[in-house]
Amino acid sequence: MEQKKINIGIVGLGFGKEFINIYKLHPNVGKVAICARTKSKVEAAAAEHGIPAELCYTSIEDMLKNDDLDAIHLATDIPDHYKHTMMCLKAGKHTACAVPMGMTIQECADIVNESQKQNKIYMMLETHLFTREFLYVKKLVDEGKFGKLQFLRSDHMQNMTLPGWPDYWLGYPPFLYGTHALAPAFEIIGKQPLSVVCHGSGAIKKERQSRYHCPFAAESATFFFEDTDVILESTRWLYDTIRQCREAFDVYGSKMSFEWQMTEDSGHVVYTNLEDAEVVDCPDTGYLLPPEIGKLANREAVEDKTHQSFIQGGGHSGSHPHTGNDFVQAIVNGTQPKSDAIHSAKYTVAGICAQQSAMRDGERIYIPRFD
Numbered sequence: 467m468e469q470k471k472i473n474i475g476i477v478g479l480g481f482g483k484e485f486i487n488i489y490k491l492h493p494n495v496g497k498v499a500i501c502a503r504t505k506s507k508v509e510a511a512a513a514e515h516g517i518p519a520e521l522c523y524t525s526i527e528d529m530l531k532n533d534d535l536d537a538i539h540l541a542t543d544i545p546d547h548y549k550h551t552m553m554c555l556k557a558g559k560h561t562a563c564a565v566p567m568g569m570t571i572q573e574c575a576d577i578v579n580e581s582q583k584q585n586k587i588y589m590m591l592e593t594h595l596f597t598r599e600f601l602y603v604k605k606l607v608d609e610g611k612f613g614k615l616q617f618l619r620s621d622h623m624q625n626m627t628l629p630g631w632p633d634y635w636l637g638y639p640p641f642l643y644g645t646h647a648l649a650p651a652f653e654i655i656g657k658q659p660l661s662v663v664c665h666g667s668g669a670i671k672k673e674r675q676s677r678y679h680c681p682f683a684a685e686s687a688t689f690f691f692e693d694t695d696v697i698l699e700s701t702r703w704l705y706d707t708i709r710q711c712r713e714a715f716d717v718y719g720s721k722m723s724f725e726w727q728m729t730e731d732s733g734h735v736v737y738t739n740l741e742d743a744e745v746v747d748c749p750d751t752g753y754l755l756p757p758e759i760g761k762l763a764n765r766e767a768v769e770d771k772t773h774q775s776f777i778q779g780g781g782h783s784g785s786h787p788h789t790g791n792d793f794v795q796a797i798v799n800g801t802q803p804k805s806d807a808i809h810s811a812k813y814t815v816a817g818i819c820a821q822q823s824a825m826r827d828g829e830r831i832y833i834p835r836f837d
């Protein structure tokens with residue numbers, strides 16, 4: 467039987483470039499259009515992936531005039547996520563956007579409202595909800611293997627002084643980009659976050675503070691949830707603190723615990739007895755995907771290994787084809803993606819509240835809900 471197909475446009479060809487192949491190979495995608503500000507970048511990607519000239523753009527506004535396109539995948543600069551998302555939704559396009567959803571609570575609320583008003587899907591492309599580690603641990607938690615959950619810890623420690631990141635990152639407040647640390651931990655706990663207390667620690671260089679006025683080198687937050695005695699302790703940093711990049715979670719239960727590896731490829735550890743420790747390899751997850759894109763979830767599949775987010779992000783653990791697939795399947799089947807507008811707002815706004823708490827000397831902030 468003929469598969470239902472949608473047409474999709476990708477805006478932004480840094481991180482976004484990784485998704486051209488995923489959509490081109492996807493059995494439910496017909497046309498793939500691309501857009502970036504720099505013409506030569508668009509032309510190079512078009513030549514590499516066989517995209518015809520009529521599907522190449524250097525402005526989002528022009529791309530949105532193409533009535534053939536059902537959906538837009540945004541991988542543009544963070545300060546523009548809100549503006550670009552609202553433009554796409556108002557143009558009647560299903561919209562997926564790289565993290566974070568927005569930079570303020572109001573922006574996130576507006577996107578939830580607009581996606582409902584337009585009856586179009588909004589998805590935040592949270593890669594960590596599809597890493598092989600998250601899928602491995604979540605399955606074991608759902609099967610009851612951890613026993614009673616007792617405590618979670620997560621962190622996203624990335625030193626953005628690596629050359630090549632765009633200017634807007636300079637001095638970025640850590641928990642305004644909290645979703646990689648929060649989304650997987652929230653989903654493992656499976657409860658609504660209620661409040662957060664966050665403390666700032668250390669200080670970034672003065673010249674790095676002028677844009678966002680956040681002085682902290684590191685931020686440590688404790689999240690409290692509805693209907694559970696389990697708390698999450700989460701750490702974020704972006705500048706002037708030295709360590710290899712890590713986007714990690716640890717899960718502690720009464721029967722089993724999981725700790726993320728300390729350094730890249732040193733091995734995750736599972737504990738199942740008093741003094742046992744087993745280094746585990748979380749399996750590749752391509753078998754969960756349509757066969758045409760399954761191999762893209764394998765460890766070696768990252769296309770542009772020179773991009774900063776892959777040098778520091780370790781290839782995001784096979785998550786890219788899953789995020790693209792979740793968006794496409796939701797549109798084709800009339801369902802919601804895992805990180806729909808309400809979940810995206812939950813993860814993003816919880817981080818914004820943690821940032822507010824840090825700036826107010828650890829005041830407890832109650833987290834608004836969107837469901």
Ligand SMILES: NC(=O)c1ccc[n+]([C@@H]2O[C@H](COP(=O)([O-])OP(=O)(O)OC[C@H]3O[C@@H](n4cnc5c(N)ncnc54)[C@H](O)[C@@H]3O)[C@@H](O)[C@H]2O)c1
Nearest residue numbers: 478479480481502503504526541542543544564565593775
């Ligand atoms: N693991 C993850 O989820 C992950 C990893 C890397 C990056 N990201 C996110 O992806 C986004 C992009 O990051 P990046 O590192 O690729 O940045 P980048 O600067 O390398 O790329 C941005 C791209 O957006 C394009 N663009 C921006 N404004 C545009 C406009 N108005 N019209 C057309 N094109 C426009 C630029 O031309 C460029 O191609 C950021 O939001 C970042 O947070 C997420």
